[in-house]
Amino acid sequence: MKGALTKEMLKTQVNPEQPVLKVVNVTKHFEINGTAKSVLHNITFSAGVGEMICITGRSGCGKTTLLNILAGFLKPSAGTVMVNGEPVRKPGPDRCVVFQEDTLFPWLTVRENIAFGLKGRTKDKGYVSKEVDRFLSLVGLREFQHYLPREISGGMKQRVAIARVLILQPQVLLMDEPFASLDYHTRREMQDLLVSIWTELGQTIIFVTHDLDEAITLADRIVVMDRGSGCIRQELAVPLPRPRKAEQTEYLFFRRKLYEFL
Amino acid sequence: MEQLKKGSRLHALLPWIIPGIFVLVWVMVSYAELIPHYLLPNPLKIIKTGSAYIFSTANSPYAGRFLSDAGASLTRVFFGFFCAILFGLPLGILSGRLAVVNRLLDTFINGLRAVPGITWLPLAMVWFGIGMRTTVFLVALAAFFPIYLNAAAGARQINAQLLQAGAMMGVGRFRGSLSILLPGSMPHIMTGLRLGLGISWAYLVLGELTGVPNGLGAVIMDARMLGRVDMIIVGMILIAIVGRMSDGLLVKVLRGCFKSARRMT
Numbered sequence: 001m002k003g004a005l006t007k008e009m010l011k012t013q014v015n016p017e018q019p020v021l022k023v024v025n026v027t028k029h030f031e032i033n034g035t036a037k038s039v040l041h042n043i044t045f046s047a048g049v050g051e052m053i054c055i056t057g058r059s060g061c062g063k064t065t066l067l068n069i070l071a072g073f074l075k076p077s078a079g080t081v082m083v084n085g086e087p088v089r090k091p092g093p094d095r096c097v098v099f100q101e102d103t104l105f106p107w108l109t110v111r112e113n114i115a116f117g118l119k120g121r122t123k124d125k126g127y128v129s130k131e132v133d134r135f136l137s138l139v140g141l142r143e144f145q146h147y148l149p150r151e152i153s154g155g156m157k158q159r160v161a162i163a164r165v166l167i168l169q170p171q172v173l174l175m176d177e178p179f180a181s182l183d184y185h186t187r188r189e190m191q192d193l194l195v196s197i198w199t200e201l202g203q204t205i206i207f208v209t210h211d212l213d214e215a216i217t218l219a220d221r222i223v224v225m226d227r228g229s230g231c232i233r234q235e236l237a238v239p240l241p242r243p244r245k246a247e248q249t250e251y252l253f254f255r256r257k258l259y260e261f262l
Numbered sequence: 263m264e265q266l267k268k269g270s271r272l273h274a275l276l277p278w279i280i281p282g283i284f285v286l287v288w289v290m291v292s293y294a295e296l297i298p299h300y301l302l303p304n305p306l307k308i309i310k311t312g313s314a315y316i317f318s319t320a321n322s323p324y325a326g327r328f329l330s331d332a333g334a335s336l337t338r339v340f341f342g343f344f345c346a347i348l349f350g351l352p353l354g355i356l357s358g359r360l361a362v363v364n365r366l367l368d369t370f371i372n373g374l375r376a377v378p379g380i381t382w383l384p385l386a387m388v389w390f391g392i393g394m395r396t397t398v399f400l401v402a403l404a405a406f407f408p409i410y411l412n413a414a415a416g417a418r419q420i421n422a423q424l425l426q427a428g429a430m431m432g433v434g435r436f437r438g439s440l441s442i443l444l445p446g447s448m449p450h451i452m453t454g455l456r457l458g459l460g461i462s463w464a465y466l467v468l469g470e471l472t473g474v475p476n477g478l479g480a481v482i483m484d485a486r487m488l489g490r491v492d493m494i495i496v497g498m499i500l501i502a503i504v505g506r507m508s509d510g511l512l513v514k515v516l517r518g519c520f521k522s523a524r525r526m527t
Contacts, residue, residue, distance in 0.1 A: 071430060072430075073426055073429075073430075090429070091426065091429040091430040092430065092432055093430065093431055093432035095430065096430050096431065097426075097427075097430050099423055099426075099427070101423065103421065103423040103424055103426075103427045105424065105427075105442070105445070105446075106525070106526060107445045107446075107448070107521050107522035107525050107526050108521070112521075116431060116441075117431035117432060117433075120431070120432060120433055120434075120437055121432070148525060164431070165430075165431070168431060168432070
């Protein structure tokens with residue numbers, strides 16, 4: 001059994017089309033007190049259209065650094081990141097990020113936060129308003145549209161954070177442990193919401209998490225990073241049908257195998 | 263801050279308790295004649311002088327001059343304060359965000375700040391003569407520092423991730439400055455503007471003490487020469503009232519113009 005599962009799991013990069021996101025030999029080291037500390041080493045992977053990829057690994061393995069490089073907030077020491085064949089040089093709305101912490105603009109209401117990015121693109125107020133309505137409904141916050149960020153819960157804030165970037169229709173949605181600071185039930189709820197949005201929009205998503213269960217619940221593929229070397233330790237497909245529930249026998253079976261495997 | 267129920271009687275009463283006690287003690291001191299009247303006039307006298315200054319059309323010194331004096335003073339404060347904002351706000355925000363600008367300006371501005379404002383008075387009189395321009399110069403100079411320093415502090419403390427969020431949503435530098443930097447620094451900016459306006463009134467009086475014919479400060483100085491202590495006190499009280507009202511107006515205008523001022527302060 002173990003052999004069969006492993007073979008299935010190791011089947012990576014299934015998408016025959018040109019990948020949306022292509023990461024080639026990305027290496028990053030930081031200069032600390034004159035000595036270079038290597039954080040990422042020869043990271044190579046790609047994401048096809050509509051794929052959900054989870055990047056996981058123990059804390060300090062460089063997953064957030066990698067995400068910051070994908071977003072364009074950091075420059076790699078070597079290697080390239082390409083989105084639709086174009087190299088990434090700086091942050092841009094084709095690669096939007098949902099951060100772990102609350103980074104909504106505290107002086108704008110839920111509605112205004114979601115409209116923020118789109119307002120910079122078009123002067124057509126009717127269009128903006130229609131789109132904002134659509135995405136408010138998508139994340140289930142219509143009733144809260146006139147609230148300020150400080151008046152809503154942590155889970156709602158992350159819904160706003162998701163809506164305000166999805167409205168820009170990014171090529172790749174980057175998520176940096178977005179549910180890590182939420183309580184267990186809210187986190188499960190948000191995971192379900194994310195899967196349903198992903199199914200509806202077909203959005204390509206790179207999702208960083210340290211929580212293996214979260215990775216198994218969400219991902220088409222899991223990229224496991226190694227703390228010591230800064231390399232990719234393993235890339236695995238998750239062959240489980242959706243919706244995935246932690247109580248299902250296949251899920252438990254896969255999870256046990258995965259832990260053994262790692 | 264522990265909250266106080268708005269609209270309650272206590273809420274309405276509290277601000278007036280200390281001024282009330284103050285006036286009461288004054289009345290008592292005055293009727294007990296602990297201090298001679300030519301040094302500290304009786305409050306009734308103050309009210310009479312004050313109402314003559316504001317409302318009277320009689321042909322006596324100071325009668326009915328209030329509106330023209332207040333108008334002159336307000337104009338000087340307005341122009342001086344406006345100049346201070348014009349330079350202080352953009353320079354402060356730049357200096358809070360860009361290390362180059364901060365390094366370039368900080369030594370100079372802090373050195374300048376160490377010079378007491380009063381010492382500029384003789385030079386200002388030589389440069390600008392007596393009157394409007396000297397006063398506006400002094401007000402602008404004094405109000406500049408709190409506005410600049412607070413804008414810089416506000417821009418410095420902005421959560422860097424808010425700016426990152428703006429960058430990833432495709433916000434350019436110009437729009438980012440207006441729609442992220444400015445509102446994000448608003449609580450600090452507001453503090454700076456209010457401090458600046460307060461100082462403006464102080465330096466207004468300084469500028470007007472030098473022999474200009476009109477203005478609230480000029481009236482006070484004039485009254486001193488005529489030995490009219492009652493008029494000096496009326497002038498001081500009126501400056502307190504007009505200053506307090508201008509502060510309230512400033513806050514209202516900011517809240518009216520900026521969502522961030524409305525929602526974050």
